Structures are given as C-alpha cells and as structure tokens.
Amino acid sequence: MKKLINDPKAVVEESVEGFGLAHADLVTVHPDPLFVSRKDAKSGKVGLLSGGGSGHEPLHAGYVGFGMLDAAVPGAVFTSPTPEAIIPATAAANSGAGVVHIVKNYTGDVLNFETAAEMAQADGIEVRTVLVNDDVAVEDSLYTAGRRGVGGTVLVEKIAGAAAERGDGLDAVAAIGRRVNDNVRTMGVALSACTVPHAGVPSFELADDEIEIGIGIHGEPGRHRIAMENADGITDRLLEPILADLKPASGDKVLLFVNGMGGTPSSELYIVYRHAVKVLEAANLVVERSLVGNYITSLEMQGCSISVLRLDDEMTALWDAPVHTPALRWGM
Amino acid sequence: MKKLINDPKAVVEESVEGFGLAHADLVTVHPDPLFVSRKDAKSGKVGLLSGGGSGHEPLHAGYVGFGMLDAAVPGAVFTSPTPEAIIPATAAANSGAGVVHIVKNYTGDVLNFETAAEMAQADGIEVRTVLVNDDVAVEDSLYTAGRRGVGGTVLVEKIAGAAAERGDGLDAVAAIGRRVNDNVRTMGVALSACTVPHAGVPSFELADDEIEIGIGIHGEPGRHRIAMENADGITDRLLEPILADLKPASGDKVLLFVNGMGGTPSSELYIVYRHAVKVLEAANLVVERSLVGNYITSLEMQGCSISVLRLDDEMTALWDAPVHTPALRWGM
C-alpha cells in the first residue's frame, strides 16, 4: 500500500484538518468529536446534516456551505460516525428550525443516526431523517439490509440544501429530499479495488481482465464479476437496471450524473457520459442537467457509477440554485 | 490495462465529444482537426489558447470559458497537437485583438506551437507566446531541454485569462502570464505510474516501497527514485527545492496549489496541504490563496505536485476574478 498519509490511524483527522485550513472561509472543523460545520449559515433556516464513513470525499464535508449542508460528520474510513459526534453536529446545524439528517442506508449509519436523532430530540432539537437508498445493484431488497445509498446522495444534498436555503420548513425540506431519493437510481462498476489505510491490502482481488458490476462505495465486492468490457458495453450494463427500475416515461427530463470512484481520470468518465447520453436519448429522455466528476468516491478505486434522476421543474430550479461549498460551486 | 475506454485510438476524440456534450453551454467541440472553443467569448478581447498532449484533464479543455481560455487544443495522449489543429484554434480564439499561446515547455509543444504561430501570423493574426517552465525538478536546465511546464500552467491560464477578460491588450496579457510563470515553482511525486491507452503497459515500474520524486506530467520517470516515506516527509522533499529556487522573502504572500495526479484521493491531497501550510508558515510566508484537487493530471497516476506562486496584489485580484469553465468556477 502506497498512500500520501502519515499514521493510518490519523488519516481522517489529518485530512479534515487540511481541508479545514484550505477552506477556512467556508467551514469550521471541530476536532473532537470530529465534525465540520458551515461558517456563514443564516439563523432560522432548517439545518442540513449528513455524515457517514470517510473515504468518499468530497462527500460529505466538501458539501458544507451555502445552499447545501450545514454540518457533516466524517466517521473512520468506511465506518459510520457515532452519536458522540452526530449529536453536537446536529446542535451546530440547528438554528431553531430543526435539522434534517441525510443518511445513506447502511445498517451502521442507520443505527448510529437513529440513536443520535433520538438523543438530539430529547435535547429539544426537531430532527427529520431522509434515508437515501438509490442503488439498484441490490436486487432483493426484501432479503437484504435494503438498497444502499450511493450517488443519489449528492443530488439529495444539493436539492434539499437549496430548499432549506430558500426558507422551506423542516417537513418540506425532508419531503423534497425524499422526492429526490424516490426519483433517482444508481449503479456502479469497479475496475480495481481500493485499499483501506488501516487494512493495508486491497478490499478485494480482481484479475487483470475482470470487473465488478454493482459495487457499493465501501470497497465491498459487487453483485457480479464479469470479464472486462469496453466503456460503451459497461455503460449499457449500468443503465439497463437503472432504467428498468426507474421506468421513466418517454419525454421525461433527467439529470445524468457520471461519478468517478476516485482513481479514474475524468477523460474516461466523459467517454462513459458520451455513450450514456446516447442511450438515454434513444429512450426518448431529455438530458436536462449533467454532473461528471469525482463526487462520491471509494478512496482510489477505479470505476464509476451512473445515476439518473427524473427531474420536475422544482427539482431543476433547486438544482440550478446557487451553491458555494468546497466541492460544488456555481451561481456565486 | 483496465480502462473505461472503447478503442485506444479513439480515446481523445470520444472523451472530448462527451466533454462537449456535458458542457454544451460553455464550449463547442470542433472534431476535425480537434479543438475546443469557448461559446460566449466577447468580441474584441485578447484570445487565450492553450494545448498540449491529452491525459492531463481537466487541463486544457476544462479551462475554456469565461475568464480563462478561449480555445484549447488536445493532442494525442501525452503528445503535443500539431499545427493543423493549433492554427484553426488560433483563428477561433482571435476576435481581432490577437491571441496568446500558453505553451508548456516541452520540445514537441514548443516546435508545434512555433510553427502554428508563424503560420497564424502569416494569416494576419497577432500571436504572443507565454512559455511555462515552472518545474524545479529539472536541475541543470542548461544541459536539458529546460524546465518543464507543469502545475503552474493552471495558474498562468487563470490569471492571464482574467487579465484578458478585463480588457488588457495583447502584450499586457502575455506579460502578466509571464509574470505568473516567473513567480511559480512546482515539484511532483509519483506513487505509481500511469498507463497510456495505446501502450497498454505502465510507463515505468515502481516497486511497492518506492516512489519517484521530481516527475513531470507525462508518465515519465522522475529525477530520483527513493524509498516510500510518509506524507509529511514527501511534502518536505517537494517544498525544499521549490523554496530554494523561488527564494521568497519573509512576509511574502503566496498561493499554495496541491495538485493530484489523477489517481490520488482528495483526502490524501489535504494531508499534504496540511503539512505544506505548516512548512510555509514556518518560513514566514502568508498562504493567501489555495487550490487543492486534480487540476493537471497524468491519467490515473497516483501522486501529487505542489506549486507555490508568489502573489502580488494584481495577481491576487485576477485570481479572485470570476471564472466559469467546466473545471474551475467561482464568482458567477
């Protein structure tokens, strides 16, 4: 394992410290328990908080700022944070109107946020939870812990964040977050595994001509292992279950999000995007908005995920609304 | 070699096509000869053009847009483009006030841009060339092709782009570009090599406990191969020759740019940034501006480069000026 790190046990702390130094205009880093809060939040708005294991950067701390999150709680690498950190972060995100927790659907995240939400409510902070579970790779959700929260999380955070920024109330912000989740589907592929710093070995082994289809974002193996294919073929394989599950109507407007897992150059993401647009247009969908880049990653994993969000006019307007965070910025 | 590509020979064309689809609001892709031009350039401003081998994305096409480049010419992977494409791109970038070519100092780039500039001038377009050569890894520049253009290129493009946008004349834009180049120094490290698509094998071999210090951005080996060190140690090694060469005075204001080579997660870049800030502050420098991320890459190479730019007030103001390109955006 070769990484630009010092002590494998201090990776998250040191990285977030550096992040805080680089973005001191936007965020404050609270070191112990570790969480990140927004510097300029206006009082009285609904607070937005997300968190989860680290290793998915820029998610979540990179999205703290105007028009998106008010606080982010980074756990250990690929390990959900504990209530110990979520509770004070919830308090920091609260300016009187309550806090929405955006939680990716993993047993650990759900349990820890559940406990934290209970304790924050006991302290008098209203909490609503938006569970993100957009991963169509998980087929039999009845017989599993349910679909995972993956790429769609970024879109939920942006759109719900814009709703909070324009002054929507607690239930309204949670409702728009859920609406985004209900309308987004994601599927991912890994060309290589990633190496968790404290483990020191890749999280799975993949032969030189194999890829994993249907991965999550924690370096876990996917649903199927298949022989390497070209970019167009892989794109077809990712889009097929997305469209089968989302069942968009002809003429629907969509946001197409091609996300890099961390170790794939953006040039390759654009090759995937190119074909994805063709597939969606052939299905009579209108690609109204796009996002291409490393927005929710698995350390240095090579691969990508594709998310398709069915847009309505309100979601589009909230997507377009100004945002100013370390990792997503436009309109200001 | 596993990559999200179709035909290794079509990588650049397909990737730029996808890029054009994703950013159709900002850029136009001209397929043959291949170049990218800005959609909304205002008439009468000095045009800015850059180009070079592909594989460094988002450089250069990602910087086409308001406040930065007017055209970019992507060559084959790691191979400078030819006059055949540079000439029409120069014509597209010209709206009457002439064009500045920003050229990274490599024999191939210099020769091809030289030829193109000559031919464009013959067609009546005034051309000035800003040669970027910020790489302190090249020690004996008298006995080599001279220092290479690396990370500093991004800063030259941003700051000269802002000067052109505010209406500076041809010589003034070239002068500010040269001033940035004169005040920036860069040094890079590779933890792994990258694989050029048509080659199919990594551009060099590196043992599990070795790193290359002083790499360029073309997958070429560096100046020294050393045993793996921790992030702080590597950061020290990169900053030492930068500061020795730049010789900043105590109290100088600097921009600190920690750039990922493509395959390194941003969390690791922030660990490097964290220590770099400490080293610069210990040298009594004021880190006034920062940039951390993948801005000039070598495909999926793991590693980073550090650039330090000595700022003056004008450069800082031009850095802060609004920019709206696919890969760099703020203030609008």
Added chain:
Amino acid sequence: MTATGTGTTVDAAWAIDWLRRSAAVVAEHRVALSELDRAIGDGDHGENLDRGFTAILAKLDEEAPPTPGAAFKMAAMTLISKVGGAAGPLYGTAFLRAGTAVGDAAALDSALLVAALTAARDGVVARGKAESGDKTMIDAWTPAVDAAAAADRSAPAAVLAAAAEAAEAGAVATDPLIARKGRASYLGERSMGHRDPGAASSALILRAAADAAAAAAPAGASGTGA
C-alpha cells in the same frame, strides 16, 4: 486486579476482568476479524471493535465500576460512542440491556446471568431486526442464550462456558449461510462460504466472559464448563 467470586455468583471484578479479556482477544484477533469482514463486508470489523475496547480499557484505568451493571453500562456507552458502524450500536445495545437487566446487583447468580444474556440478545434483535440464519452476530448469540438457559445453573462459570461453546459453534455454522442483514447481504449468494465477522467476535467475547468466570471461581467450585 484479580477476579474473585464465590463460585455461585460473579461480581464487579469479574465484569471488569471480562471487559479486559475481551479487549485482549479483540486486539489479538483484530486483523483476523477485519479479514473476515473484508471477504463479505468492508474490512473494518476488527478495527472497529479494537477502537471501542481500547477506549474501554482507558475508562477502566480511570475508574473501576462498582457493580457488574455499572461495568456493562460503561461498556455500552463507550462502544456506542467509539465504535461506529453496525457493530457499535449493536454491541452497545447488548451491553446496555444487560446492564439494565442486572440493575445494581453487586453479585450475579446464574439466573441473573441468563437473564442478562437474554436481554442482550433481545436488544440486538430489537435494533438490528435480524432473524436466526441471517448470518449475523445473532447466530452466535441465540445459541449462546439457549445453551446458557439449559446449562447447569449451580455455577455461573458453567453457564458462561456453555454459552461460549454454543456461540463458537454458532459462528462456525454461519459459514454456509447467505447473509440477509448488514453489508454482507449485498453480496447475496457470494456471501456463502465465509464466516460472519460479528458472529466470530461475539464468540470471542463470550469465551472471554467464561474465562473470566473460570478464573474467578475458587478451585473446584466451577460446574461442568471448561
């Protein structure tokens, strides 16, 4: 601190010794547990538990809990705040419920121990909603609780030894199962042929409880357990 006991009950010293022995086996098996998790999860289970039990050791060094219940509650709060992931809240709930079950009793007899183990298991089920056969820590805990309930109640050491043995068998028995809860469930059939890490760690921790009780019991006072 040397664990003590009358042979028919276990006390705070036993509880503390249990936690210390748990910390030791978790540290010893840290890599192995993460390795199990790497096969069907995300490779952090050993690391997670080690972080939690290291924090428990630090707390124990600061202040010795006066009762088994206080020790369990301290362990619960520490695991909940330090472990994260699925295992943190689940183990935390287990210790919390065990603590509530024993109240502030200074000594626990076999019946109270069985009640504590049952409450712990029920807490994990309540939080995680897993059923037997879902390939989770429940597949170690439920056989352990059943064995404890059926064991010779003359000595806690015997009860805990029976529980540990059953937990170990239960962990081994997760190998052929298809996971239906937790991260491993995403693998579907590919989770077959691997041991559930949480079941494995549960067996280690219950064995530590039995070992602490055996060490605490006066010579000859223990029951049928190892």
Added chain:
Amino acid sequence: MTATGTGTTVDAAWAIDWLRRSAAVVAEHRVALSELDRAIGDGDHGENLDRGFTAILAKLDEEAPPTPGAAFKMAAMTLISKVGGAAGPLYGTAFLRAGTAVGDAAALDSALLVAALTAARDGVVARGKAESGDKTMIDAWTPAVDAAAAADRSAPAAVLAAAAEAAEAGAVATDPLIARKGRASYLGERSMGHRDPGAASSALILRAAADAAAAAAPAGASGTGA
C-alpha cells in the same frame, strides 16, 4: 509500383518506394520504438511516427507525387500535421529541407542526394538545437550525412547504404550517452544505457531509403553498398 532507376540516379518512384518502405518498417517497429521511448521518454514515439506514415500512405494512394522533391514535401506536410510531439516537426523539417534542396529535379544523382541529406540534417539542427552527443536523432543523422558524403558516388544506392550503415551505428552509439535534449534529458544520468528512440527510427528510415535504391538499381549497377 515497382521502383526504377538508372543506377546513377533515383527518381520519384524511388522516393515513393522509400516512403512506403519507411511506413512498413515504422509499422513493424511501432511497439519497439515506443518501448524505447517508454524507457527514457513518454512511450509514444512508435505510435507518433506510425500515425504520420499511415497518413503518408493514404496520400500516396490518392496521388503519386511527380518528383522526389514533391514526394518529400508531401511527406513533410503530412508529418508536420499528423505526428505532433518533437518528432513530427523535426522529421517534417528534415523532409521539407530535403525537398527544397532537390527542387523539382526528376532524377537525383549522388551529389544531389548528399545535398538533400545534409539539408535534412541541418534542418533538424536548426529546429531542435541539438548537438552531436546530445542523444537525439542527430546522432544518427550526422554520421549518416558524413558517411554519405565520403561514399563512392558512382551510385545513389551505395551512398544511401553507407548512410544507413552509419545511422545504425550512430543509433547504437547513443546507448551510453546522457540525453541533453528532448524529454529524455529530464532523466539526467538515468537516460544512460538506453537507445534514443528518434535515432533508432532515423536508422530504420535511412535503411528504407537504401533498400529502395537497391531495389531500383538495375542488377549489377549498384556500388559497394549492401
């Protein structure tokens, strides 16, 4: 097309044959040339030249240049527009200067050939500023030009054979050198022990010129060359 020649001159057919043979050897050695470049450069030299010569073949299929000079100029423009990198402008300049040197002569005798080779080399030096010993294509070209100038001038085939032989030796002789120009110069001493890719490709292309001339010469008309 069969190359023809009087034995004392070479013509357009020879020039076309040279370009076709060059395309063939470059294609054959594409991977090997890139492999040389991978060691001390960026691994694209074979790919670059192959792209250029493939384009030259396409142009030749469209229209046969009427004179050697026209063939050289067509090659020059194609290499400049298609190859990129350092090699594109340098080889392009070489062919351009050679074309200018021979003007629109229909047949080139040995003296004109030597002048063309000299002009080509001088063009590369003018563009690239490399000196002998800098570990570049110049280290193949300069010995080639010197050998051509000194060769028996009775037949172009002999002149070109001498040039090719010297270029090959020159390419081999780049192995121990430290590069001072081009990408390889960034490696400093680490460039030692590797052959310069541009010198290697120059030797291949000059050998193709000699082979084309040998094929064109009537049996027995060639000089001392191989």
